[in-house]
Amino acid sequence: MANQSINSHPVRDLVTVVLGVGLLLILAFPFIWVVLISFRPESEIFTRTFQLITTFTLDNYAMLLEGSPFPTYLRNSLVVCTVATIVAVVISMVTAYGFSRNRRFRGRQTLLIMVIATQLFPFVILITPLYATFFSLGMINNPLALVISYIAVNLPFCIYMLLGYLDTIPRDLDDAARIDGATTLQIIFRVILPVAWPGIVTVAVYAFVSAWDEFLFALTLMTSDENKTVPVGLAGFFGEYTTQWNLVMAASVVSTLPTLIIFMFLQRKLVSDLSAGAVKT
Amino acid sequence: MASIELKNLRKSFGAFDVIKGIDLRIEKGEFMVFVGPSGCGKSTLLRLISGLEDITSGDMIFDGKRVNAVAPAKRGIAMVFQSYALYPHMSVYDNMAFGLTLERGHSKEDIRRRVEKAADMLQIRPYLDRLPKQLSGGQRQRVAIGRAITRDPKVFLFDEPLSNLDAALRVATRIEIARLHADMDQVTMVYVTHDQVEAMTLADRICVLRDGLIEQVGTPLELYEHPASLFVAGFIGSPKMNFLTGPKVEAYGCATLGIRGEHMTIRPDGIWEGTVIHAENLGSDAYVYLDMGEAEPVVVRVDGTATVKSGEVLRVSPLQERLHRFDAAGRPIR
Ligand SMILES: Nc1ncnc2c1ncn2[C@@H]1O[C@H](COP(=O)(O)OP(=O)(O)OP(=O)(O)O)[C@@H](O)[C@H]1O
Numbered sequence: 126m127a128n129q130s131i132n133s134h135p136v137r138d139l140v141t142v143v144l145g146v147g148l149l150l151i152l153a154f155p156f157i158w159v160v161l162i163s164f165r166p167e168s169e170i171f172t173r174t175f176q177l178i179t180t181f182t183l184d185n186y187a188m189l190l191e192g193s194p195f196p197t198y199l200r201n202s203l204v205v206c207t208v209a210t211i212v213a214v215v216i217s218m219v220t221a222y223g224f225s226r227n228r229r230f231r232g233r234q235t236l237l238i239m240v241i242a243t244q245l246f247p248f249v250i251l252i253t254p255l256y257a258t259f260f261s262l263g264m265i266n267n268p269l270a271l272v273i274s275y276i277a278v279n280l281p282f283c284i285y286m287l288l289g290y291l292d293t294i295p296r297d298l299d300d301a302a303r304i305d306g307a308t309t310l311q312i313i314f315r316v317i318l319p320v321a322w323p324g325i326v327t328v329a330v331y332a333f334v335s336a337w338d339e340f341l342f343a344l345t346l347m348t349s350d351e352n353k354t355v356p357v358g359l360a361g362f363f364g365e366y367t368t369q370w371n372l373v374m375a376a377s378v379v380s381t382l383p384t385l386i387i388f389m390f391l392q393r394k395l396v397s398d399l400s401a402g403a404v405k406t
Numbered sequence: 407m408a409s410i411e412l413k414n415l416r417k418s419f420g421a422f423d424v425i426k427g428i429d430l431r432i433e434k435g436e437f438m439v440f441v442g443p444s445g446c447g448k449s450t451l452l453r454l455i456s457g458l459e460d461i462t463s464g465d466m467i468f469d470g471k472r473v474n475a476v477a478p479a480k481r482g483i484a485m486v487f488q489s490y491a492l493y494p495h496m497s498v499y500d501n502m503a504f505g506l507t508l509e510r511g512h513s514k515e516d517i518r519r520r521v522e523k524a525a526d527m528l529q530i531r532p533y534l535d536r537l538p539k540q541l542s543g544g545q546r547q548r549v550a551i552g553r554a555i556t557r558d559p560k561v562f563l564f565d566e567p568l569s570n571l572d573a574a575l576r577v578a579t580r581i582e583i584a585r586l587h588a589d590m591d592q593v594t595m596v597y598v599t600h601d602q603v604e605a606m607t608l609a610d611r612i613c614v615l616r617d618g619l620i621e622q623v624g625t626p627l628e629l630y631e632h633p634a635s636l637f638v639a640g641f642i643g644s645p646k647m648n649f650l651t652g653p654k655v656e657a658y659g660c661a662t663l664g665i666r667g668e669h670m671t672i673r674p675d676g677i678w679e680g681t682v683i684h685a686e687n688l689g690s691d692a693y694v695y696l697d698m699g700e701a702e703p704v705v706v707r708v709d710g711t712a713t714v715k716s717g718e719v720l721r722v723s724p725l726q727e728r729l730h731r732f733d734a735a736g737r738p739i740r
């Protein structure tokens with residue numbers, strides 16, 4: 126790549142770029158469509174997608190944020206997903222550390238298989254027992270119920286991801302820290318966690334996004350309007366007879382923002398850390 | 407500032423016995439080197455001393471006090487690892503200060519003073535703000551040693567600290583460690599190595615381990631001159647001692663006759679005859695490999711200026727007082 130100016134193939138490069146852009150357009154088309162429509166007045170939402178001479182308006186966003194319960198959904202989602210993500214990362218970090226550093230305790234293999242086994246169920250069959258449990262605990266419409274469910278559902282994958290990552294971190298680091306007087310928790314959070322940062326980021330993004338997009342649990346466990354999360358709230362915009370398409374589009378755009386921001390922010394950090402060889406000792 | 411006593415020390419991993427009963431006393435300020443073949447338990451023994459590994463049975467005594475259940479950080483030890491084990495996300499300064507910041511009761515200035523003092527001893531002051539990845543291997547190992555010094559330990563533990571360095575750096579760092587030992591004459595050092603030269607040059611005493619047991623403990627010269635077994639004789643010294651088992655040996659009344667390459671001379675009236683298989687010239691001296699009808703070629707050390715050709719027939723004589731006689735069980739006959 127570095128000496129492309131000397132050894133260049135203009136035609137081949139052009140084809141590559143054209144193909145790349147074309148592919149990108151196909152992939153991004155639904156999103157572009159949603160974004161474009163979200164800035165059009167209701168009367169014009171069925172005009173051609175790329176017809177550029179349409180009225181540009183922020184009315185949809187104004188209505189979404191001021192005249193609909195969407196901000197409540199957004200806040201609910203942010204709170205639930207953030208808390209669930211942080212707790213899932215902390216728990217999976219400690220658990221994965223335990224599995225990674227203790228290779229020979231009795232039952233290790235069985236425990237690991239059990240962790241994986243939880244992933245064998247389709248989540249749909251969990252809905253009824255989950256609902257019954259939270260109902261008897263009086264936790265229907267309590268966001269904590271959703272937080273707990275998301276943590277439980279995300280933990281196995283997080284643990285496995287982190288276990289693979291922690292196994293690559295030399296144990297000498299733990300030993301050095303132990304000799305320096307660190308407790309196990311200090312070793313995990315002050316030595317291993319910063320070194321395992323790229324793995325943590327991957328796991329956190331996974332946990333956040335999967336909670337952010339989750340629909341079934343949220344639909345079942347949060348029945349009152351003020352507790353709904355974005356996916357469920359968004360579904361509510363599809364009325365039985367009429368659908369407020371402009372609102373739906375604006376809401377879709379807003380609801381992708383947190384994920385987008387997280388990805389852009391963390392990816393930069395991730396890439397710079399990886400390329401700097403942060404895991405090398 | 408601490409003597410270390412190991413009493414009938416044992417360590418098993420599950421059903422697998424690694425350390426099989428070791429009694430050893432390491433004196434205050436002594437430089438003790440553990441050597442032995444790979445897998446014999448050197449690292450495990452060092453980790454038992456450090457407290458990183460739990461003792462299965464027996465006693466570990468520091469300065470007369472039993473420390474079996476004392477945490478590593480409370481034993482007054484510091485350890486230097488083969489892999490350096492520097493914290494990759496911390497600057498050199500933070501790496502060195504980490505232990506002190508974890509201990510309560512050190513002021514910022516106190517920590518800074520101690521880190522800088524250690525950094526000066528090892529000439530790493532200019533790198534204090536760098537991250538480990540911005541240092542060369544040799545610099546990293548010096549930082550690791552500096553981190554150990556900062557803790558002001560009574561016992562220094564080294565597990566093959568030089569094996570990841572290239573030859574020139576190895577020598578330089580070895581000399582640095584020797585100097586350090588001289589400067590800190592109150593500090594006990596325990597050092598694990600594979601390297602003959604490190605063992606011979608650094609040690610006050612060498613402990614040869616074999617399969618979880620002590621084979622022999624003694625000063626480098628004692629081990630070199632009076633190996634207590636065939637195993638030690640073959641392990642200490644480079645090139646390896648020659649062991650003769652053929653008909654020549656009968657005259658000496660033993661099962662195996664040992665003679666080091668440096669204790670034989672090539673001379674026309676030599677008592678043994680051999681054909682040159684190969685010669686290695688190291689410049690200062692040369693190793694001549696002779697076929698003397700023994701199971702293995704016999705190595706003779708000669709002056710580097712000597713010219714020897716393959717296929718040449720030579721006569722050699724051993725220095726009679728340097729012959730080592732061993733019985734069939736591998737014990738020396740004195
Ligand atoms: N945590 C452990 N669990 C089980 N077995 C172990 C463990 N640590 C070491 N061993 C075993 O104990 C034996 C001694 O290991 P140790 O690391 O002490 O050898 P060593 O003398 O340091 O070898 P080397 O020169 O290769 O470093 C080896 O057979 C090793 O497989």
Ligand SMILES: [Mg+2]
Binds near residue numbers: 448449450565
């Ligand atoms: Mg070892």
